[in-house]
Amino acid sequence: MKELLELLEKDHTQTHEQLASILNRAPADVAAQIKELEDAKIIVKYHTIINWEKVGLDSVTAIIDVKVTPQREVGFDSIAERIYRFPEVRNLYLMSGAYDLMVMVEGDTLKDVSHFVATKLSTIEGVISTTTHFMLKKYKEDGVIIEDQEEDRRLVVTP
Amino acid sequence: MNWADRISPVVNSIPPSGIRRFFDVVAEMKDVISLGVGEPDFVTPWHIRESCVYGLQKGYTAYTSNYGLLELREEIVKRIKHLYDVTYNPRCEALVTVGVSEALDLAMRAIITPGDEVLVPEPSYVSYKACVTLAGGVPIPVTTTQENDFRVTVDQLEKLVTPKTKALLIGYPNNPTGAIMPRDALLKVAEFASRHDLIVISDEIYSDLTYEGTHTCFSSLPDMRDRTILLNGFSKAYAMTGWRIGYALSNPAFIGAMTKIHQYTMLCAPITAQVAAIEALKHGEEPMRKMHAEYNQRRRLMIEGMRKIGLSCFEPKGAFYIFPSIKETGMTSLQFAEQLLKTEKVALVPGDAFGESGEGFVRCSYAASLSNLSEALKRIERFIKSRS
Numbered sequence: 315m316k317e318l319l320e321l322l323e324k325d326h327t328q329t330h331e332q333l334a335s336i337l338n339r340a341p342a343d344v345a346a347q348i349k350e351l352e353d354a355k356i357i358v359k360y361h362t363i364i365n366w367e368k369v370g371l372d373s374v375t376a377i378i379d380v381k382v383t384p385q386r387e388v389g390f391d392s393i394a395e396r397i398y399r400f401p402e403v404r405n406l407y408l409m410s411g412a413y414d415l416m417v418m419v420e421g422d423t424l425k426d427v428s429h430f431v432a433t434k435l436s437t438i439e440g441v442i443s444t445t446t447h448f449m450l451k452k453y454k455e456d457g458v459i460i461e462d463q464e465e466d467r468r469l470v471v472t473p
Numbered sequence: 474m475n476w477a478d479r480i481s482p483v484v485n486s487i488p489p490s491g492i493r494r495f496f497d498v499v500a501e502m503k504d505v506i507s508l509g510v511g512e513p514d515f516v517t518p519w520h521i522r523e524s525c526v527y528g529l530q531k532g533y534t535a536y537t538s539n540y541g542l543l544e545l546r547e548e549i550v551k552r553i554k555h556l557y558d559v560t561y562n563p564r565c566e567a568l569v570t571v572g573v574s575e576a577l578d579l580a581m582r583a584i585i586t587p588g589d590e591v592l593v594p595e596p597s598y599v600s601y602k603a604c605v606t607l608a609g610g611v612p613i614p615v616t617t618t619q620e621n622d623f624r625v626t627v628d629q630l631e632k633l634v635t636p637k638t639k640a641l642l643i644g645y646p647n648n649p650t651g652a653i654m655p656r657d658a659l660l661k662v663a664e665f666a667s668r669h670d671l672i673v674i675s676d677e678i679y680s681d682l683t684y685e686g687t688h689t690c691f692s693s694l695p696d697m698r699d700r701t702i703l704l705n706g707f708s709k710a711y712a713m714t715g716w717r718i719g720y721a722l723s724n725p726a727f728i729g730a731m732t733k734i735h736q737y738t739m740l741c742a743p744i745t746a747q748v749a750a751i752e753a754l755k756h757g758e759e760p761m762r763k764m765h766a767e768y769n770q771r772r773r774l775m776i777e778g779m780r781k782i783g784l785s786c787f788e789p790k791g792a793f794y795i796f797p798s799i800k801e802t803g804m805t806s807l808q809f810a811e812q813l814l815k816t817e818k819v820a821l822v823p824g825d826a827f828g829e830s831g832e833g834f835v836r837c838s839y840a841a842s843l844s845n846l847s848e849a850l851k852r853i854e855r856f857i858k859s860r861s
Contacts, residue, residue, distance in 0.1 A: 317770075338777070469510070472496075
């Protein structure tokens with residue numbers, strides 16, 4: 315199962331037939347297992363990484379350190395939910411250390427993001443403070459180097 | 474003045490590499506999917522490259538000992554001991570060379586007296602026979618066949634051994650066939666070597682790319698440590714081909730003799746590559762394991778692909794090659810390779826480049842991305858269907 319998941323994580327566009335060949339299994343068997351993994355939400359979503367900058371559609375990303383007061387019985391979960399339900403929030407993690415939640419927010423402009431932080435995020439009950447860092451450049455995302463300069467430099471035929 | 478007449482007859486007697494000839498044809502073409510490359514498609518893992526950069530910053534730019542950096546030799550013998558339980562003294566039984574290619578040349582020159590015969594199983598790496606000839610020896614090809622899983626058998630060796638036979642040169646996992654030799658088969662070869670008092674040169678550059686069973690190091694077999702010149706390196710498993718770094722391990726007399734030639738002709742392997750090789754040995758297992766897993770996935774894709782196309786092919790268990798037979802197409806290896814290149818733009822290497830017994834086969838390297846391999850398989854299938 316791990317090998318199949320790794321292959322899908324790397325490239326989910328591969329056909330079931332190809333995956334079956336690679337794994338030395340029957341295509342129907344692979345298809346069935348993928349379905350099971352999807353149903354069990356082990357495969358959560360198939361994701362595409364796009365370099366939007368190249369398309370000419372720039373956006374602004376901010377990473378916001380948020381300190382909150384955890385609530386009785388639900389801890390951080392309830393406040394986290396109130397935050398991650400906002401579509402502007404791309405990623406949300408509970409952290410150890412100087413602050414509690416790391417929120418990644420994306421907006422079209424700096425103003426959009428600032429507006430979101432000022433009016434939505436910091437006003438949520440239980441949020442004690444926010445520190446906003448704007449992202450200047452993306453070098454690597456989800457294990458992929460955005461503008462990789464490495465290419466195949468091998469000769470076409472070698473012994 | 475015909476300068477060609479002035480060239481040494483020994484050099485003239487060696488045919489140019491069959492691969493080279495084919496390369497000239499391929500190099501002219503565009504948008505070719507190449508399965509003709511005998512090296513990893515991975516670049517060297519970053520931690521290894523980074524260590525070389527750091528080494529340069531710290532001023533590692535000088536000659537090293539002829540034998541190579543002691544730290545590197547220590548790491549090499551440590552790994553061999555760990556993997557195969559064979560012990561070498563890093564001070565006098567290990568030599569760092571400019572790739573296995575140099576080590577092979579040194580080994581031949583160190584042991585061959587003109588006229589000595591060397592048994593060379595075929596199909597095999599293009600340099601084997603040439604290195605024997607250049608050292609003044611006579612290469613005696615030992616044909617291996619698909620029926621025997623391209624393994625060398627003692628029956629064949631016994632037929633070809635003569636009083637002039639000095640050595641046996643083997644390379645498993647094998648380039649171009651992907652064949653491996655399991656321990657029991659190697660044991661018989663070892664007994665043969667003992668019986669005829671032969672030196673064995675064992676090129677194990679693909680040892681870490683073994684996909685079924687575990688690799689048996691020839692030196693680990695009974696009575697073989699001192700009789701064997703073990704050659705290995707970093708090119709394949711660590712994806713370090715261009716660094717040109719390898720090594721030889723053997724008894725002090727052989728290593729001493731090889732070092733003598735090395736010191737007068739090469740002096741030492743590049744220090745930059747030696748520094749990187751230390752890092753590879755110290756921290757390179759995990760990236761190697763990942764590359765190994767990917768090669769294995771591609772290997773299965775290719776085996777299944779060839780089976781679907783209907784090309785007869787034995788299952789390669791090592792290196793990163795698959796060696797299907799194209800005899801049923803009625804074409805020679807070269808015709809097949811040339812026609813495939815021309816009509817479908819897929820480059821692979823005609824089997825006869827690896828010795829006469831490679832005729833009727835083609836070498837496909839699966840050191841290429843899964844998408845390229847799938848596309849190449851489609852094209853090969855279309856090519857074969859269009860001719861039947």
